[in-house]
Amino acid sequence: MAVKTKTKPAEEDGVRLKKRSNFGEVWHRLRKNKLSMACLIFLTVLILGIIFSTWITPYDYTAQDLMSRFQLPSAAHPFGTDDYGRDLLTRLLVGGRYTLLIAILSVAIGIVFGMIIGALCGFFGKWIDSTLMRIMDVIMSIPGMMLAICISVALGSGVFNTALALAVGTIPMIARQLRSSTMLINGQEYIEAARSFGESNFRIIMTHVIPNTLAPIIVQTSLYIGGSIMGIAGLSFLGLGVQPPTPEWGNILNNGLDYIYDFSTRWNVIVFPALVIVLAELAFNLLGDGLRDAMDPRMRK
Amino acid sequence: MLKYILRRLLMIIPVLLGAIIVVFTINYFSTTDPAMVKLGLSASDPVKLEAMRETMGLNRPYIVQLGEYLWNLLHGNLGDSYVYSKTVWELLGNRIPNTLRIGLGAMVISVCVGIPLGLVAALHQNSALDYITTAIAVFMNAMPGFLVAVLLMIVFGLKLQWLPTSGADSAKSFILPIIAAGIGPICQDARMTRSSVLEVIRQDYVRTARAKGIAEGKVITRHVLKNSLIPILTMVGSGLGTCLAGSILVEMIFNIPGMGMLINSSIMSKDFITVQGCVVICAIVVALANLLTDLAYAFVDPRIMAQYTGGNKKKKKAEEAA
Numbered sequence: 293m294a295v296k297t298k299t300k301p302a303e304e305d306g307v308r309l310k311k312r313s314n315f316g317e318v319w320h321r322l323r324k325n326k327l328s329m330a331c332l333i334f335l336t337v338l339i340l341g342i343i344f345s346t347w348i349t350p351y352d353y354t355a356q357d358l359m360s361r362f363q364l365p366s367a368a369h370p371f372g373t374d375d376y377g378r379d380l381l382t383r384l385l386v387g388g389r390y391t392l393l394i395a396i397l398s399v400a401i402g403i404v405f406g407m408i409i410g411a412l413c414g415f416f417g418k419w420i421d422s423t424l425m426r427i428m429d430v431i432m433s434i435p436g437m438m439l440a441i442c443i444s445v446a447l448g449s450g451v452f453n454t455a456l457a458l459a460v461g462t463i464p465m466i467a468r469q470l471r472s473s474t475m476l477i478n479g480q481e482y483i484e485a486a487r488s489f490g491e492s493n494f495r496i497i498m499t500h501v502i503p504n505t506l507a508p509i510i511v512q513t514s515l516y517i518g519g520s521i522m523g524i525a526g527l528s529f530l531g532l533g534v535q536p537p538t539p540e541w542g543n544i545l546n547n548g549l550d551y552i553y554d555f556s557t558r559w560n561v562i563v564f565p566a567l568v569i570v571l572a573e574l575a576f577n578l579l580g581d582g583l584r585d586a587m588d589p590r591m592r593k
Numbered sequence: 594m595l596k597y598i599l600r601r602l603l604m605i606i607p608v609l610l611g612a613i614i615v616v617f618t619i620n621y622f623s624t625t626d627p628a629m630v631k632l633g634l635s636a637s638d639p640v641k642l643e644a645m646r647e648t649m650g651l652n653r654p655y656i657v658q659l660g661e662y663l664w665n666l667l668h669g670n671l672g673d674s675y676v677y678s679k680t681v682w683e684l685l686g687n688r689i690p691n692t693l694r695i696g697l698g699a700m701v702i703s704v705c706v707g708i709p710l711g712l713v714a715a716l717h718q719n720s721a722l723d724y725i726t727t728a729i730a731v732f733m734n735a736m737p738g739f740l741v742a743v744l745l746m747i748v749f750g751l752k753l754q755w756l757p758t759s760g761a762d763s764a765k766s767f768i769l770p771i772i773a774a775g776i777g778p779i780c781q782d783a784r785m786t787r788s789s790v791l792e793v794i795r796q797d798y799v800r801t802a803r804a805k806g807i808a809e810g811k812v813i814t815r816h817v818l819k820n821s822l823i824p825i826l827t828m829v830g831s832g833l834g835t836c837l838a839g840s841i842l843v844e845m846i847f848n849i850p851g852m853g854m855l856i857n858s859s860i861m862s863k864d865f866i867t868v869q870g871c872v873v874i875c876a877i878v879v880a881l882a883n884l885l886t887d888l889a890y891a892f893v894d895p896r897i898m899a900q901y902t903g904g905n906k907k908k909k910k911a912e913e914a915a
Binding site: 426427429430431433434435436437438439441442443445446447448518522525526529530531532545549552553555562566569570573574577578581 | 856861
């Protein structure tokens with residue numbers, strides 16, 4: 293459906309917007325959306341901060357200083373210190389590497405597998421479609437969080453395992469979407485043309501089907517990353533996911549939650565990790581919404 | 594109608610079976626050896642370990658173990674705990690009501706609050722009310738349920754001391770957990786209702802209804818709401834899974850003895866068969882909820898039932914709606 297609506301305005305405006313590529317068109321519309329741009333800037337700053345954290349804070353994220361436990365924010369420690377006297381800002385910045393790595397990895401796994409399954413189903417139809425789609429239905433019938441818990445328990449902790457645990461739940465959603473958009477383009481002339489040139493099915497899927505159905509999925513990446521961050525936090529909260537002492541937003545927050553009854557004096561160990569998680573997720577979600585609107589202006593308002 | 598219900602009922606069996614097989618298979622390929630967990634410290638003795646594997650039946654082929662698990666499940670037996678000398682059901686049974694209470698409570702408030710909010714926002718599109726509702730919904734949607742639980746606990750439990758912060762002794766102690774688990778679904782329902790109603794409200798038949806001079810209230814209930822209910826129902830139906838998962842996380846904050854606490858302690862003690870049991874129970878509850886959603890579709894939209902008896906078109910319709 294998205295493919296259809298995407299090409300239509302371009303054809304109508306073809307005379308005026310001759311040179312602007314599809315991507316350029318989306319970018320142009322996105323730039324008008326102030327909220328999305330603010331999110332994009334926030335995320336860029338956040339990611340730069342995470343990458344260059346060693347130059348931002350002088351502390352080592354593992355360095356314990358038992359003399360200065362539970363310090364509230366000050367000039368030396370902008371976010372205060374945690375229960376081992378470690379600088380919270382440093383830990384959050386370094387933890388962001390793991391959190392975002394897992395989130396991006398999980399979405400990437402989900403997209404690759406979802407894409408393959410969706411394209412196969414939509415392209416071949418018949419028994420391949422019905423078999424794979426029934427399997428997807430089964431996976432979808434298990435609540436995403438429960439599935440992630442189950443896989444995470446079976447595979448154990450670690451960056452890749454956590455990413456995989458979160459990815460499995462997203463595969464069916466992506467596969468379904470790609471299946472329907474593949475079905476839409478399947479009857480189009482360029483597929484027929486490619487077939488009449490004697491191109492193999494594999495080649496048609498790789499060079500024609502996937503590139504033409506990918507755009508809506510790419511746009512949703514941002515939304516999926518937001519969801520993943522929430523999932524990681526949930527898993528960490530249950531004691532799964534990346535294990536301490538490796539910092540990760542979820543387990544930093546979880547660690548802080550041990551001191552919930554001392555909230556009035558030790559609020560920083562809860563407030564800052566929570567704020568980082570919520571803001572990052574919010575930014576990814578809003579950026580995703582903005583991108584979706586920019587992709588498909590018809591959906592807007 | 595009876596035929597429809599029966600067919601739907603029969604259709605959830607393969608899906609449920611598949612879900613249980615998936616969960617079993619994931620656990621079967623677990624990196625943790627159940628015999629090692631069961632033996633605990635004495636697992637270092639390879640002879641004992643092998644003997645334990647034999648008695649637990651772990652050396653049998655996958656398909657036999659799966660068959661046994663399914664057969665036992667059919668008799669309400671979820672297997673024996675690795676850690677305690679109890680069956681999983683003994684550990685789980687009396688905890689299910691607490692989790693269901695929170696999960697269903699969250700679902701009820703999500704419907705009672707989310708749908709009216711979304712409707713009001715859509716009817717007053719682009720008003721301040723609409724913007725505020727949407728902004729709050731977007732913001733709260735980004736909050737993990739357990740974080741909402743923490744906030745509620747700090748404000749109402751610790752600062753104001755209006756409501757208890759832990760335990761499941763009275764109805765009062767369920768108020769905060771239900772709100773915490775329900776906030777995400779409320780926001781989702783509100784957003785979905787808003788967009789669904791906005792799509793319908795511009796249709797020609799709504800204009801016609803207004804032109805005919807039908808009272809605005811009637812136009813909204815009979816023409817707008819009724820036609821926008823399908824995507825909302827899908828959302829509500831799938832929301833139960835979210836509510837249950839939310840409940841599991843929220844229970845731990847409020848120290849309510851439900852499935853969430855059990856999952857957490859089972860993860861700590863590597864008693865993975867109990868975790869598996871919890872997931873299976875959730876899958877069953879969600880499957881039943883999906884069944885109810887499907888039945889509700891038929892009540893809301895007679896076309897669906899008509900299509901259904903004609904063939905497999907219903908699935909496609911549901912997919913389009915989702």
